[in-house]
Amino acid sequence: MMNLVSLCHITSGFVPRKSYLFVKPRFRRGDLITRLPVLENLNAKRTRRNLRFVPIFCKSYEDTAKVYQEEEIPKAKLIWRAIKLPIYSVALVPLTVGASAAYLETGLVLVRRYVTLMLSSVLIITWLNLSNDVYDFDTGADKNKKESVVNMVGSRSGTLVAAITSLVLGVSGLVWTSWTASNIRAILLLASAILCGYVYQCPPFRLSYQGLGEPLCFAAFGPFATTAFYLLLGTSSEMRQLPLSTRVLSSSLLVGFTTSLILFCSHFHQVEGDLAVGKFSPLVRLGTEKGAFVVRWAIRLLYSMLLVLGLIKILPVSCTLCFLTLPVGNLVSSYVEKHHKENEKIFMAKYYCVRLHALFGAALSLGLVIAR
Template sequence: MASLSMSPFYLETERRDASFQVLSTECLMNRSCITRPYPIGPSSIVVKQSSRYCHSTQRYFKRTCIKQPKVYQQRWQHQTLKSRAKHCDSAYGKEEGEDISKATLIWRAVKLPIYSVALVPLTVGSATAYLQTGLCSAGRYFVLLASSILIITWLNLSNDVYDFDTGADKNKKESVVNIVGSRTGTLITAYLLLAFGFMGLTWASIEAGNMRSILLLACAIICGYIYQCPPFRLSYQGLGEPLCFVAFGPFATTAFYLLQSSTSELNYLPITGTILSASFLVGFTTALILFCSHFHQVNGDRAVGKFSPLVRLGTKTGFEVVKVAVIALYSLLFVFGLSKALPLTCIFLCALTLPIGKLVVSYVQENHEDKTKIFMAKYYCVRLHALFGAALAAGLVAARMVSRKYIPSPLFP
């Protein structure tokens, strides 16, 4: 027996058995062992026949080799999906059973980036007035800014109240009504803010001696009212974007332009192609924010009968609309520049915002079917709106500094 155990034939058999066990274990953990060399022992026979041994081991352990990797894969996928869902919930407020701090909810309810829609029309309108007259009243600018912020707050609060009434914000934790627990208190606060804001706008109009501006601002506020308030609620008919364009573009931007007139030198600024072109671009980017804010609310809007453009078109067609809108925005910019309605400095500076415009398009293209990620699309549009508006205003101011004189061609005296 001793001589048999030490014989070369016995040693070779032992090596083969050991190699067979190792290969069997590897096949249980990794099915790719068929193409993987295992240099066990000096014998080349083991390496050459490893594929045959692995095949026989797979047949023998067929059930285990098939099921075990699936178990590991399912566990990994479950943990990955769970962690992703937790991240998305904390980022976008989609938690169902998890509590969120009140401070976080309040921050989301404030919607601070959205207040750029109050800043941009005022800044662009004032910059257009500066281009023509070389004058700008800083005190009046800040009064108008504070008044505009109060009115935008009215829009946000009243929108939460009326969406709460229709059930659109029933499960929206960052809704102001859900946070404070009082629909009536929220609505009263909203209309008090509207009253104070309108008083500030009226005071600025009287000081500037230009009553046409208050009429334009009143039309802008009326657009905001019929957009969301009963009995009109035109946003539920898909008319929110046109109303938003008109209110923040031609109405508000042109009114702020008129309010920067100086009573000592010029009582009435004429309506020129420059202010109309600038206000058109401002309204265009503002409406794009509203359009992209509907992407993650399609199912909820449809459930309560709110036929937003994306409910009617679908998210895939909605992406095409966003793409065409961004292309149209920059195309109009160059058209206005070539027609000399806007100074070349505006064209140059606004063209620098092309990367953020491209980012909006690519983000919507990649995530228009992902309800959690597409939530951020409206904030990318806010960035485009703010940067484009800042570049437009800077271009108007720079044109005045370079030329020192601007002779407009008035459309309406």
């Protein structure tokens, strides 16, 4: 595999005439070069005669991602990346935490409604993933991303139709459930969550390109979605209005926090590509080194919030089960800090965050159920 070096600006050099190398006739700032021997004095014949030339490969910035991904990736692995199955935990965790909070307050277990909401949420996440691929393809952010659904199926319009179909079906399920529960507050909260997803990635807004993806993600999956699911799963025919307790709101904040961490870490290996298309994510603005610092303190803040909420008895004592996930949190922090400059490794950071998100959500849900 080719070893790449950093972006540089070369104004002079020496290349043998007869070689099997591809060399651009002119170098410009931003060109990517692999080991190019440069002679300060081209008249030094003796030096030139004894110099052994090593392969060079010049590519403009827009081809960097293509060079990086030229290694063979099994098709099954590409399909797995395209499906993004672990990411669907962001649909299950808010729903399960909301259901657990509803059980704590009311003692209700509405299985059919839970299943309907789960399927609807999965369809909404499918819309988010597919439409994100479509609009990133339009801007060029996914031009050389092999696991992009658009690139794999070779059809932008087909992918967009599938995305819109998933959205319509998912929204239909959410509206039907809210109508059955006669809870207008829930549907308004869910509509707000979906709106956050739309302005995050869809034109003409594309607020993710302005670095607002994480706040939108926090609001959508935390206070909006988790609270809405709590209202729907804690509502029976005899109970129309369920109070929003501090337990529910604090639980939703923790869910939103861990979800946003997934999005933040998913950008580490995309910094150069995002910058090239004008996508100013937080990591583009901060750089990966400062980004690793943010991740470390975000993990600390997460468990500090959990501790404070437990000490002041907003969350039940049983929710301290979440501290069992601390080793996973430390794994995320140490892994990002160690590999934040290595694109081929930092790619896995978001999956470690998904693991933390899922385990933390499961522990929080269990704690709420036990408190009943």
